[in-house]
Amino acid sequence: MKKETKEGISRKKFLKQVGLGFGALGTGIFFPGSLSAAGFLSGKATSSKKVIVVGAGLAGLAAARELKSNGHEVVILEARERPGGRVSTLRKPFPDGIYAEEGAAAYSENYTEALKLINEFNFEKIPWTMPEEGIIYHLNGKRIVSKKGEIFNWPYELSEQEQGKDPFSLVKMYIIDTLPKESGMPDLWNKAPVVNFDKLSLAEYLRKQGASEGAIELLQNTMWFAAAPEGTSGLSMAMSDFGLFMGGMPFILKGGNDQLPKEMAKKLKEDLHYGVEVKTIEDLGEKVKISAVKKGNNTTFEADEVIVTLPVKVLKKVTFKPALSAAKFKAIEEMPVLNLTRVFLEVDQPFWRQEGVTGLVFSDLPVMQVNAYTNANNVEKGPAVLESYVVGERAETLGEMEEQEAIDQQLQEMGKVFPKVQEHFTEGYVKAWSEDPYALGGPSWPAPGDVTAYLEDLQAPHGKIHFAGEHTSILRSTMEGALRSGLRAAREVQEG
16 A cells, blocks of 8 residues: 555545444534524524424534533433433443444544534444455455555556555545535535535536546445445535534544433433324414324323424425425425445454454445444453445445344355354444434435525524434534534524
């Protein structure tokens, strides 16, 4: 591997900042105009309102917390029996002390709102960085183990300037070094030059910078943000993946990323109602009425205003009265989401270390990307976890299988990368987000043209009904975006 010495960030720094390549998702990571990361509300409410927040993910919790601190009465309705939404840490069925993230994978030092909360709650951060060697690539039937200082011989047709470069060097050359500074300014998403990127797919952007088709295929199989290069808006890539997430060092929370929403929920426990599925939201003029089902029984709630933070596909199942505008209805119907299935294989020991590899894999196999969670669990000898991170059509197919069938398939395919995995395997677990009734998919994933076509309509209030969530954001699929969207909706209520 050759080190880059071009202007801009060094390859070594980029390797640290790019993290392990498993999308922020999360939930993994929004707004037009005057939407800096600073707190939006100032001072107590001059007129207290009763506000219902639908959904106790990060967006809903942020909105509720902000409104309550400013003197409003808040009620939070959550369909699950826990807070966090798609921020979810998996602890069972693993042995005590072993955990993995089935939802949002990592935070970033560029997440200003998340950092405020993390510092307030005094959570310990663990760097989420990319190793410089010991990564396995399994591409076009070829297994490659990265070694420091070696030149890569990829099984793709690459241009002369691409030959020998690792995927991270290609990303730096074609994206990092070419994006304008405005990519890190989400307030300016609807202004030139960055707004013009929405017309381009990620693949088209790469081609414009001189990338070969072989390089695009290599990035598709090794970079989480490039999993669907023809179906990814260049604008959302520039703003969310690079302007935000990779603009700072990635990290995870020691003990699990879900500690953040759990701690936020503790401060709101008297206002939280779990197991409540919202069916209808009706703006009556003076009040807003919500019809819901709790443990099989019909129930209703009323408030002065409502903030809805449901994932965009779940939002389609809610009836609004009066009906949503044609533009808003179309935005909700048309906004794509990323199909995402994660398969976790518990093994009795981190056997891959005997080969001197990290357990991190990028491939074109059905397992796609593999993470060993060794930085989270600090595994030396005992049980460990290998996770396959599968997106797109493969994720949908995998999610529709019976759990044991999916585990067996992934175990067999992972054997092509780790020949000893079968003899060390003890137990498996599958999280298919498309099959989760309260998510119906992974994060929003705008295709070319979708941001300019739909984002403002997704954000727009509908009478006294307001909307938040990562899908209402230019910083799609990030926890930071969800938090900021909740604050934006809280500001709308406060100023309304």
